[in-house]
Amino acid sequence: MSIEQCYNLDDFRKLARRRLPSPLFHFMDGGADDETTLRGNTSAFDACQLLPSTLADISDLDISTTVLGHKIDWPVIMAPTGINRLFHHEGERAVARAAAKSGTIYSLSTMSNVSIEEIGALTTGPKCFQIYIHRDRGLTREFVQRTKAAGFDSLCLTVDTLVAGNRERDLKTGMIMPPKLTLKSLASFATHWRWAYNYLTSEKFELANLTNNQRAGAEKLISVIDYVNSQFDPSITWADAEELIAQWDGPFAVKGIMTAADAKRAVDIGATAILVSNHGGRQLDGAPSAFECLADIADAVGGKADIILDGGIRRGSHVLKALAMGADACSIGRGYLYPLAAGGEAGVTRALSQLRAEIERDMILMGCDRVAKLDRSKLRASGLDVQGFGGQVTAQLQNNSAILPRVVA
Numbered sequence: 001m002s003i004e005q006c007y008n009l010d011d012f013r014k015l016a017r018r019r020l021p022s023p024l025f026h027f028m029d030g031g032a033d034d035e036t037t038l039r040g041n042t043s044a045f046d047a048c049q050l051l052p053s054t055l056a057d058i059s060d061l062d063i064s065t066t067v068l069g070h071k072i073d074w075p076v077i078m079a080p081t082g083i084n085r086l087f088h089h090e091g092e093r094a095v096a097r098a099a100a101k102s103g104t105i106y107s108l109s110t111m112s113n114v115s116i117e118e119i120g121a122l123t124t125g126p127k128c129f130q131i132y133i134h135r136d137r138g139l140t141r142e143f144v145q146r147t148k149a150a151g152f153d154s155l156c157l158t159v160d161t162l163v164a165g166n167r168e169r170d171l172k173t174g175m176i177m178p179p180k181l182t183l184k185s186l187a188s189f190a191t192h193w194r195w196a197y198n199y200l201t202s203e204k205f206e207l208a209n210l211t212n213n214q215r216a217g218a219e220k221l222i223s224v225i226d227y228v229n230s231q232f233d234p235s236i237t238w239a240d241a242e243e244l245i246a247q248w249d250g251p252f253a254v255k256g257i258m259t260a261a262d263a264k265r266a267v268d269i270g271a272t273a274i275l276v277s278n279h280g281g282r283q284l285d286g287a288p289s290a291f292e293c294l295a296d297i298a299d300a301v302g303g304k305a306d307i308i309l310d311g312g313i314r315r316g317s318h319v320l321k322a323l324a325m326g327a328d329a330c331s332i333g334r335g336y337l338y339p340l341a342a343g344g345e346a347g348v349t350r351a352l353s354q355l356r357a358e359i360e361r362d363m364i365l366m367g368c369d370r371v372a373k374l375d376r377s378k379l380r381a382s383g384l385d386v387q388g389f390g391g392q393v394t395a396q397l398q399n400n401s402a403i404l405p406r407v408v409a
C-alpha cells in the first residue's frame, strides 16, 4: 500500500499502522483510560446531519475564513503535536511546509523536535506557537520572547495538561520512559526497517526548544511525561493566563476549553480565540466529545472570540458540521499525523488536499458558497421525525431493521 492508494484519513491511518513500529503507532493513535472520549470525538458527529440544498448557484465557491488574525484559504488549521520526529524523520518540518502550501496555520508544540527559530524561518505561512505555563515563570517569558523574535503570528496556551493523561496502550507496549519494551515491541522496531533506517540515519532525537536550556533542566531531561509532571505548574490560575495574554499582546488562543463558563472567562481575560478541545481524548477520559460542547460554548462566546474545534475530525463533513454548529475553523492532530507517518510531507500534502476537496464538494452539495453562511439551519438531528404518523412509520422501519438499522437505533 502506498500514499497514492490512500483516499481518506482512515486509509492513511491504516498505512501509518503498517509503516510505524507498533509502540509508536499506539502512542499516536491512543487515548486515556478506556478511550471513551477518544471514540466519542468522532462518533459525536453522527448525531446530526448536513442538509443538502440545490439550484443555488455556487459557481463562486470560497471557503476561506479568518482566525487568529489571519485569513486562511480553508477552515482547517494544524493542531500542535509533540515529538513528530518519532513518526517520520522529516517531523514538524514536513507538516509546517505542507500547511504553508495549503494556505493555512501551522501550530508548533513546545514539545517539538524542531525549534521555534527553525520553524519561524522555514516557511512564510502563518504560524502559532503552543505554550504551557511552567513552574519557572522566567522560562515561560523566555518562550514568549523567542516566539515573537521568530516571527510567529499567534500564541496558544494549552490548559488541559496540568498532569499527563493515563495512556494505557503505552504502558502495554512499553512506550514509557525509560522505555520498557516488550519482546513484541522490540520485534516491531526490528521489522520496520524503513522507519529504523530513516530514524538512525537522520539527526538525533531531541526536544529542540528545550535543548541546552538550563532553565528547562534539559541536561537532566528524561522524557516528555517526566517533563510534563515536573515542569508544568498545576497551580496555574486565570490570573496567570491573563498575564501571559498581556505579555504576548497579539492573537491568543486558550486550548482545552470544554465549558461555556470557562469560555466566558477566557474571553473576559482577553483571549481572542477559544480552542474547544479535550486533547484528542488523551487527557480526561469520560469527558464529553468536543463537538457536543461546541454549541453551548459558541452561544456563550457570542462572536467575541474565534471558536476553533478539534478532536475526532476525519472527514470534510465533520468540519462542516462544526462550522454550522458555531465554530469558525477546526484543527486537526491525528488528521495530519497519520499521513505524516504514512508518507512524510507528500503524505500530509495529499491528505490536506483531499480534506479540502471534501469540504468544497460538500459545500456545493449543500448549496452554500461561503463558510460564513453555514449555520444551524443547515443541520438536522439524526433519526426519523415520525410525529403525525401515529407510529406507523416507526413500526414499518422496525420491521425493516436489516435495511435501516442505524435509523431505528
Ligand SMILES: Cc1cc2nc3c(=O)[nH]c(=O)nc-3n(C[C@H](O)[C@H](O)[C@H](O)COP(=O)(O)O)c2cc1C
Binding pocket: 027, 028, 029, 041, 079, 080, 081, 082, 109, 110, 111, 130, 158, 255, 277, 278, 279, 280, 281, 282, 310, 311, 312, 313, 331, 332, 333, 334, 335, 337
Ligand atoms: C501524538 C499527539 C501529540 C500531541 N501533542 C500535543 C502537544 O504537544 N500540545 C498540545 O497542546 N496538544 C497536543 N496534542 C493534542 C492535539 O493538539 C489536538 O488537540 C488533538 O490531536 C485533536 O484531536 P485529533 O487528533 O482527533 O484531531 C497531541 C495529540 C497527539 C495525537
